[in-house]
Amino acid sequence: MLCLMKGMLLKQVFALSRAATPRESHLCAAGGALVSCHRHYRSRPTHGIGRFKYLLPKEAPKKKKDKVQMKEIDVGTEHEYGDLNIQMTSYDMCLVEHFAQYVHRLCNQLSVRVKESYAMPTKTNEVLFLEERGSKMQLDAVLTTHQRVVQISGLSSTFAPILLEVIQSNQPEGVHLLVKEHTEADFKSRLKSRPELEELLAQMS
Amino acid sequence: MFPGTSGGRGARRERGGNMAAPVSVMAASARWGRRFGTAAAPRPWRLFGAMCLLRPPRITQPLEKEEEEMAALMAQIELEKSQYSDHEIRKLQEEEQLRRRKESAYDDEDEAPGKTVIMAQDLEDKWEQKLLQFKAAPRITDADKNNDRMSLNRKLDSNLMLLVKQKIGNQQLWLLPQVEWQPGETLRGTAERAMAMFLGDRIQAKVLGNAPHGIYKYKYPRAIRTEDTVGAKVFFFKAFLQSSDLSQAELKEDHLWVAKDELGDYLKLEYLKKVNRFLLDL
Numbered sequence: 001m002l003c004l005m006k007g008m009l010l011k012q013v014f015a016l017s018r019a020a021t022p023r024e025s026h027l028c029a030a031g032g033a034l035v036s037c038h039r040h041y042r043s044r045p046t047h048g049i050g051r052f053k054y055l056l057p058k059e060a061p062k063k064k065k066d067k068v069q070m071k072e073i074d075v076g077t078e079h080e081y082g083d084l085n086i087q088m089t090s091y092d093m094c095l096v097e098h099f100a101q102y103v104h105r106l107c108n109q110l111s112v113r114v115k116e117s118y119a120m121p122t123k124t125n126e127v128l129f130l131e132e133r134g135s136k137m138q139l140d141a142v143l144t145t146h147q148r149v150v151q152i153s154g155l156s157s158t159f160a161p162i163l164l165e166v167i168q169s170n171q172p173e174g175v176h177l178l179v180k181e182h183t184e185a186d187f188k189s190r191l192k193s194r195p196e197l198e199e200l201l202a203q204m205s
Numbered sequence: 206m207f208p209g210t211s212g213g214r215g216a217r218r219e220r221g222g223n224m225a226a227p228v229s230v231m232a233a234s235a236r237w238g239r240r241f242g243t244a245a246a247p248r249p250w251r252l253f254g255a256m257c258l259l260r261p262p263r264i265t266q267p268l269e270k271e272e273e274e275m276a277a278l279m280a281q282i283e284l285e286k287s288q289y290s291d292h293e294i295r296k297l298q299e300e301e302q303l304r305r306r307k308e309s310a311y312d313d314e315d316e317a318p319g320k321t322v323i324m325a326q327d328l329e330d331k332w333e334q335k336l337l338q339f340k341a342a343p344r345i346t347d348a349d350k351n352n353d354r355m356s357l358n359r360k361l362d363s364n365l366m367l368l369v370k371q372k373i374g375n376q377q378l379w380l381l382p383q384v385e386w387q388p389g390e391t392l393r394g395t396a397e398r399a400m401a402m403f404l405g406d407r408i409q410a411k412v413l414g415n416a417p418h419g420i421y422k423y424k425y426p427r428a429i430r431t432e433d434t435v436g437a438k439v440f441f442f443k444a445f446l447q448s449s450d451l452s453q454a455e456l457k458e459d460h461l462w463v464a465k466d467e468l469g470d471y472l473k474l475e476y477l478k479k480v481n482r483f484l485l486d487l
Contacts, residue, residue, distance in 0.1 A: 157415065160413065161418070161443065165413065165443070168261065169262075169485060173264075
């Protein structure tokens with residue numbers, strides 16, 4: 001039965017293509033098999049082919065003003081560390097970025113889950129040079145400090161010393177490395193403070 | 206080591222070997238005990254905790270030939286692709302002005318009255334002078350030249366670890382400092398005690414974790430083997446020296462600071478194999 005149907009369909013398709021060829025032959029010839037000269041009109045049986053969005057589960061509508069919620073900080077059990085922050089600071093941006101990339105890739109390779117990888121805002125310091133015979137301070141240099149943070153979670157306590165040793169031995173010159181547990185203060189330091197809001201809150205309470 | 210229970214164990218063994226009927230139940234229970242109750246029975250191994258104290262490298266290793274060539278190539282590419290910085294633009298502008306002034310025969314000399322303008326070229330000269338005054342410390346120190354294995358200043362670009370001469374049995378051997386484990390103490394505590402014994406209390410070393418990094422197990426020769434002690438197990442821990450200031454340390458016995466490739470001169474083969482397994486050579 002099915003093969004009969006298939007055969008009929010094939011014959012139909014053949015008929016359609018033969019009908020199409022004399023008129024749109026130049027279009028069909030260019031592109032070969034990939035150019036389809038048949039569009040899936042509503043009257044055709046192929047209408048709606050390729051629809052899939054109705055099969056996906058419904059997503060909650062995303063509000064525009066979504067407050068950045070703090071993700072739950074994992075405290076960690078006795079044999080596993082919770083959220084750890086690997087903070088790398090340096091004056092040289094390329095070096096610290098490359099090192100952060102290296103640490104991220106190393107964790108990926110060693111199947112350590114990397115939760116987040118972000119940069120803290122750069123701090124600019126002006127180094128003022130006091131002249132020998134004079135009271136004026138002269139600008140000597142402008143130093144920018146860059147910091148990158150890689151946040152990992154689920155590091156087992158037996159593997160932690162090995163990972164730390166590898167990162168320590170691959171540390172480039174001029175990069176400070178700090179590994180510490182993630183706290184709320186660390187999360188809050190990434191957000192900007194709103195003095196007006198705080199003032200109003202203080203007034204209210 | 207465990208005098209009370211060892212007698213009991215020996216007695217159980219005899220009973221197990223005896224095939225007499227009233228003792229068969231005891232034999233069965235003894236066999237059960239040996240299968241499940243290893244926690245209760247005294248272990249025939251003596252436990253030692255050893256500390257592998259590492260002095261981390263102070264300078265980076267020199268680049269290989271290919272790395273150097275690559276670095277030079279990348280630097281050249283970046284230079285050719287880059288744009289002028291503020292300082293360089295300023296320098297070019299000032300050079301232009303100077304040239305124009307010379308050509309136009311000091312026309313706008315009145316425009317530059319008493320104010321002293323610091324030119325970019327002057328700044329560059331000043332910086333050059335500062336750079337010439339700076340003198341970097343040598344990479345190859347005196348200790349390297351003399352091959353003084355007792356000093357910490359040798360081989361600044363690789364890990365150095367501490368080896369001590371200890372008496373094991375009736376031989377004096379070069380080993381990582383080790384000390385026997387006492388019940389009621391963690392193995393990490395044993396290793397730290399070993400370190401404190403050889404280097405004094407005020408040593409600033411950091412152990413990264415509680416888990417041992419390696420284990421070396423050896424059986425005593427048949428002559429010394431008794432009921433209790435078949436052999437010894439040595440658990441290795443790693444610690445990193447925070448400061449290379451060892452003036453406060455009281456070094457009692459012979460000690461050496463060696464790099465990984467020189468370990469073979471001092472350690473026995475089997476011991477060396479197990480130690481090499483947990484040493485990172487970067």
